[in-house]
Amino acid sequence: MFYFIAKRTIISFFIMLAATTLMYFLTISSGDPFEDLGETSGPEKAATIAARTAAMNLDVPPIPRYFLWLQEVGHCLVPGGVSCTLGMDRSGAAVLPQLENAMGSTLRLVVVATVLALVLGVIVGIVTAIRQYSVFDYSITFISFLLFSLPLFWLSTLLKQYLAIDLNTWLANPQFSYLTIALIGVIAGVIWAVVVGGDRRRRLATFGITAAATAVALYLLLVTGWFVSPGLGVVGMLVSAAGIAVLWTALLAGFRRRRVLNAALAAAGVSFLGYLVSLLILDDPTWFVVLALVIVTAVLAYVVAGVVGGPFRAQAAKIGAVIAVSVSLLILLDRLLQAYPTLSAKAGGRPIPTTGSQSANLAGTFWEINLDYALHLILPTIALTLISFATYTRYTRASQLDVMNQDYIRTARAKGLSERTVLVKHAFRNAMIPITTLMAFDFAGVLGGAVITEQVFGWNGMGKMFIDGINHVDPGPVMAFFLVVGTAAVLFNMLADIAYAFLDPRITLS
Amino acid sequence: MSNHQNPRDDSRPSVELSEMTLQSQDTDIATAIPTREQTDRIRTTEAKSQGRLIRDRFFRHKGALAGIALLTLIFLLAFTSIGFAGIPGWWDKDYDVLADRFNEGKPTLTLWPFSLGEHPFGQDVLGRDYFALTMRGIQTSLIIAFVVGIVAMVIGTTVGAVAGYFRGWTEAFLMRITDVVITIPTVVIAAAVAGIVAEYGIIPFAVFLGLVTWTGLARLVRGEFLSLREKEFVESAKSVGASSARIIFRHILPNTVGVIIVSTTLAISGAILLETALSYLGLGVTAPDTSLGKAINDNRSALTVRPWLFLWPGAFIIGIALAVNFIGDGLRDAFDPKQTRVKQ
Numbered sequence: 001m002f003y004f005i006a007k008r009t010i011i012s013f014f015i016m017l018a019a020t021t022l023m024y025f026l027t028i029s030s031g032d033p034f035e036d037l038g039e040t041s042g043p044e045k046a047a048t049i050a051a052r053t054a055a056m057n058l059d060v061p062p063i064p065r066y067f068l069w070l071q072e073v074g075h076c077l078v079p080g081g082v083s084c085t086l087g088m089d090r091s092g093a094a095v096l097p098q099l100e101n102a103m104g105s106t107l108r109l110v111v112v113a114t115v116l117a118l119v120l121g122v123i124v125g126i127v128t129a130i131r132q133y134s135v136f137d138y139s140i141t142f143i144s145f146l147l148f149s150l151p152l153f154w155l156s157t158l159l160k161q162y163l164a165i166d167l168n169t170w171l172a173n174p175q176f177s178y179l180t181i182a183l184i185g186v187i188a189g190v191i192w193a194v195v196v197g198g199d200r201r202r203r204l205a206t207f208g209i210t211a212a213a214t215a216v217a218l219y220l221l222l223v224t225g226w227f228v229s230p231g232l233g234v235v236g237m238l239v240s241a242a243g244i245a246v247l248w249t250a251l252l253a254g255f256r257r258r259r260v261l262n263a264a265l266a267a268a269g270v271s272f273l274g275y276l277v278s279l280l281i282l283d284d285p286t287w288f289v290v291l292a293l294v295i296v297t298a299v300l301a302y303v304v305a306g307v308v309g310g311p312f313r314a315q316a317a318k319i320g321a322v323i324a325v326s327v328s329l330l331i332l333l334d335r336l337l338q339a340y341p342t343l344s345a346k347a348g349g350r351p352i353p354t355t356g357s358q359s360a361n362l363a364g365t366f367w368e369i370n371l372d373y374a375l376h377l378i379l380p381t382i383a384l385t386l387i388s389f390a391t392y393t394r395y396t397r398a399s400q401l402d403v404m405n406q407d408y409i410r411t412a413r414a415k416g417l418s419e420r421t422v423l424v425k426h427a428f429r430n431a432m433i434p435i436t437t438l439m440a441f442d443f444a445g446v447l448g449g450a451v452i453t454e455q456v457f458g459w460n461g462m463g464k465m466f467i468d469g470i471n472h473v474d475p476g477p478v479m480a481f482f483l484v485v486g487t488a489a490v491l492f493n494m495l496a497d498i499a500y501a502f503l504d505p506r507i508t509l510s
Numbered sequence: 511m512s513n514h515q516n517p518r519d520d521s522r523p524s525v526e527l528s529e530m531t532l533q534s535q536d537t538d539i540a541t542a543i544p545t546r547e548q549t550d551r552i553r554t555t556e557a558k559s560q561g562r563l564i565r566d567r568f569f570r571h572k573g574a575l576a577g578i579a580l581l582t583l584i585f586l587l588a589f590t591s592i593g594f595a596g597i598p599g600w601w602d603k604d605y606d607v608l609a610d611r612f613n614e615g616k617p618t619l620t621l622w623p624f625s626l627g628e629h630p631f632g633q634d635v636l637g638r639d640y641f642a643l644t645m646r647g648i649q650t651s652l653i654i655a656f657v658v659g660i661v662a663m664v665i666g667t668t669v670g671a672v673a674g675y676f677r678g679w680t681e682a683f684l685m686r687i688t689d690v691v692i693t694i695p696t697v698v699i700a701a702a703v704a705g706i707v708a709e710y711g712i713i714p715f716a717v718f719l720g721l722v723t724w725t726g727l728a729r730l731v732r733g734e735f736l737s738l739r740e741k742e743f744v745e746s747a748k749s750v751g752a753s754s755a756r757i758i759f760r761h762i763l764p765n766t767v768g769v770i771i772v773s774t775t776l777a778i779s780g781a782i783l784l785e786t787a788l789s790y791l792g793l794g795v796t797a798p799d800t801s802l803g804k805a806i807n808d809n810r811s812a813l814t815v816r817p818w819l820f821l822w823p824g825a826f827i828i829g830i831a832l833a834v835n836f837i838g839d840g841l842r843d844a845f846d847p848k849q850t851r852v853k854q
Contacts (some may be wrong), residue, residue, distance in 0.1 A: 011686075018690045026702040145839070151783050151829030153790045154806060161813050165754045368712075448695030452787055467791060470701055478702070486693050 001498075005220035008497070012490040020073075023482050024475055031473040033058065033090065046144050052276075055092040056474065069479060086483070089469070089476040098465060099480045105337055106359035106454065110446050112377055113384035120385070121392020121452050126428065127195060128393065129144065129400035136194045142391060147390035152449055156383040156456035157186045160354045164379055168350040176218070184213030230337040237334065241268040241327045248323050253315055253419055260316050263309040267301035267320030270326035274300075280410035286367040290332070298324040336374060339367035344374070351375055369411035387449065388442055395438050400431040433503045440496035444489040540550055559754060565770075567844040574840020577594040581833040585828065588648035591641070603639040616794070632818045634809060643800060644822050649780055652830070655714040658781035661720025664775040664798045666727030671758050671766075674735025684692030685732065692725045700784060704793040712799055727773045734766040775838035802827050 033056060037045055052058065057065050069087055076084035076096070085094035128137045176184075189211025221227065232240060245268035246261075253260045261347035276298040282290070302317045309316025313428045344351040346368075347359070352377050362372055403409065404427055412426045413419075454463035462481050469477035501507045558566070568574060621781040631640040673684040691699070699722045705759035738744065739762065748760050786803030788794035790810075795801040802823040807848045 014690050015686065015693055017695045018686075022690060023694060023699070023702065026699070030706050085793075143553060145832060148835050149828050151786050151803070151806075151824065151827050151831075152577055152792075154820075154827065155789060157810060157820070158814060328671050365706065402700070448697035451697055451701070452791065466698065467701070470793070481695065482698065485695060485698065487694070489693050494593050 005498070007492070010324050012494060015309075016486055016490055019486055020070075020479065020482065021066065023486075025062065027470065027475045027478045028062055028065070028473065030470065033473040035473070051092060052090050055088045056090055056476070064430045069475065073483070078398060084455075086480050087454050087476045090472055090474045095476045095480045098477065099462070099484070102460060102462045102465050103484065104464060105459055106447075106450055107455070108373065109357075109377060109380055109384065109459070110443070110450050113381050113388065114439070114443055114446055116381065117385045117388035117442075118435075121389045122387075122396045122432070122435065125393040125396025126400050126423075126431070128470065129397045129404065130423070131195070131197055132401060134194070134197055136197070137397075139194070144390040144393050149385050150387065151458055152387060152452050155386065156380065156453055158378070159379050159383055160456065161505075163382075164352050164354045168352050171227060171344075171351060172349050176222060181215050181218050181222075182220060183474065185211040188214035203247060229341045231340075232330070232334045232337075237331070238272055239274075240330055241272045241323075243331070244326050245323050248319055248326065251420070251424060252319050252322070254418060257312055257315075259308070259310045260312050260319065263305040263312075263316035264319050264323055266308045267305040267323040268327065270296055270301040270304050270320075271324045271331075274324075274328065275334075278335070282335065284367075285365065290366075294325065294328040297328055297493075302322070307387050335367050336371045339365065339371045343371050352378060354379065357459045357461060380459070382455050383456075384446055384449055384453055390448055391438065391442060392435070394510065396431065396435060399434045400427060403427045403431045406430075433500060436503065437496045440489075440492035443492050444485065447485050447488060477481055551686055562680055564844045567656055568715070568840050571840035573836040574844075577833040577836030579839065580829060581837065584648060584829055584833070585652065588645045588652065592645045592649075594649060601645070602641060603642050614788075621685055631822045633817070635812065635816075638833055640819060640822065643805060644826060647800050647802040647805045647823055648826055648830070650712055650795060650799055651785055651803070651827070654712055654719070654785045654795075655778045655830075655834075656721045656779040657716035658723060659778035661717050661779045662724040662727060663770060665720065666724035666773070667731050667763075667766075667770055669724065670728040670731025670733075671735055671763065671821045673730035674684060675754065675762065681732070684728075688728050691722060694722075696723060696780075696784060698785060699792050700788055701791060704788050709796060712801075715795065716781075716785075719784060723781065723784070724779055727770065727777065730773055731766055732768050735762060736800050738762045738765055768841075772838055772845060775805075775834060775841055779834035779838065782827060782831050782834070789797065799850060812836050 033052060034476065035048060037048060057068050060068060072085060072087040078088060084096060085098065086096045087094075089095055089098070124140055128140045131137050189207040192210035193207040196206045197203065198206070221477075247265040249255065249261050249264040253264075255261055274293065278293060282293070298321045301320040305320025305323075306313045306317035309320075340351070345363070346362070346364075347353070353359070357376050358369075359372050361378075362369060363370070409426055411471060412422045417426075450461065451463035451466055453459075453460045453466060462484065465477045466481040468474070469481070539840045592604075631644055634640055634643065640724050669684050669688065673681040700719055703718050704715065744757060745762060752761070754828050785794055785801060786806070789803030790807045792807065795804045797804075805823040806820060809816070811819045830848065
């Protein structure tokens, strides 16, 4: 293992070195760094040329210039000595501080989009594989192909132009006619009926129940003004925590072991206590405090569920921790949503922003600032997620189908295991192995896609840094961008290989 | 059938004889005539060549057929309407002629009753006919996509084949180069290159895009070669003294055609999206040429007032990419020997 990592790190280092060489010479030969000065004249022009020449080392021939840049990167790798700047851009400003500013927003976007696409894509992919050749399967197949074929910038512009504006207008006065509510209920019912499947009676029952439930829930949300001041409230949180406990138990353990269900409910109770505590102390916390609270809750739930679980201690404790983390995420979401009314008022009643990665000069609590980030993320994340989602769905479906046709699945069924155990324990885990490799590739792809998304939504992130650098024939910012993207690509590929060997014992790392 | 050592050839005259007797005295041996069911059974067990199987599977894939139909339609529409390479088409307006704007440049296309009108897709801000402009954009985008596909196919196949067949230092060297190119996201490397090349016209631009998109195919082809080179038929070819070039091109490459065709198809749909994205960033096709991405980029500020300038090129991008993706999916299913049921 150690030998493998060491070898891969050395190879990756040389690959990165070669890639930076390629990238550097492509960038500096892509145009004339003084092109924008063509029209001007006079003393300022000469001064700008002199300043730029000094900042970009243009008086040095290209090959030594590349080594000068490498030297700057070396300063960052070797501690001590000269300060780390990653070189200068054409105006003589150090690149590293710019990169640090730009990286936060871009990574936020990319990570959120990747995680969302992964979770949604895997769930939908598994369901389409289980319901192979059903209406649901065909619809998702067609939708995936449509998403594969969508130009990202086109989709982003449409989202920005139509979705954001309409949504903002609706949020100012959130109302639906009874007809619209009924229609949404019917659509939800049809989707659920198609997903759940079964014979005609079961489909009709599913349709009826889910359509009515959706319509009633929507009506209640509208009547109680949820869209004006959203949030779950104490009762809502208690019900949700219990619901999460039941869901995870159904998925991971089944209901045959009563003790496990009790343990799960106990874990939900612990998490709910965590919510009550958070109401008292988390008015304006930091990420550190929040994270600490989540970990404490998870550990407590692990212990309590383990004790209640009795003979099934190990399983119950694990489920308890999973429930605690899920409920904690819900609590975070709830607290963020509680900041919505004040933030919406600060945004002048149009809460969904269409440009930028954060509101300028927003002074507020922890929750307001993070909700502001989240609201800015909505549109670009939708655009990026939809496109990655298609990839994850298709690959998960193919992988799951592949696994479901294996002999060991037939063996598992033949020895009388429940369908849940077969699907979750025997099929799902093995189907996820190829997805790790896909994730490594997709992350680099999404970073590339972020260049386009940032351009559309006017983000001041790494993508803008890169595009500006290319347009100005300024290698400093371009190479800084590439250092992050390339390192991420190399690192994720290595992690994927390690994860692969970890998940599939037939593979040994050498 | 010229193989005289085949013992089955002996049976042929007797078959002909029985056919003759069938014709002469059909009442007597009515029982000997195969029933409908029997002929059906014979037909299903009839030996099919590999190519025939693949073709059959492909033509059962309705999505792929729809894709072919759509792509052909778009292709014909784009190349017959405004003509190509000096040959005039049936559409009378030019994409670079300025004119007065008619009814604020709104599209005159009506579906029921169907009529094209003066400017079916409307006019842009300068009064140019947007139908002609879009058609020209489709031509450019299609040409670029196919050139990218072909270049990527040739380079990817060559690199993958040579690396997978010769192994050793050749493989290490070629695959490290592939790793270097793969480390840089396609959009990023293409954006860096595109600015230089786009000024020389669309064909050099397309060739350069091909030079950065071959890596995935190279890896796949190498994988195929790694397993195929160990097979017995390669061994026997070597033992009769076939040269490396002959083994690669005549023995192994035909077995990897499936992988190559499928990847090339997907590379083409990827190239459509890549070209439009680069043109949108202002790093792709430059005036006086136009492409679907450039048309959208030129009119992006017009979205609120003249949405059609934005929607028409976008719809064609989606149409082309969707058609090519479905064809690729059909090909993948057709070339997959494990495939038993083809998607409807």
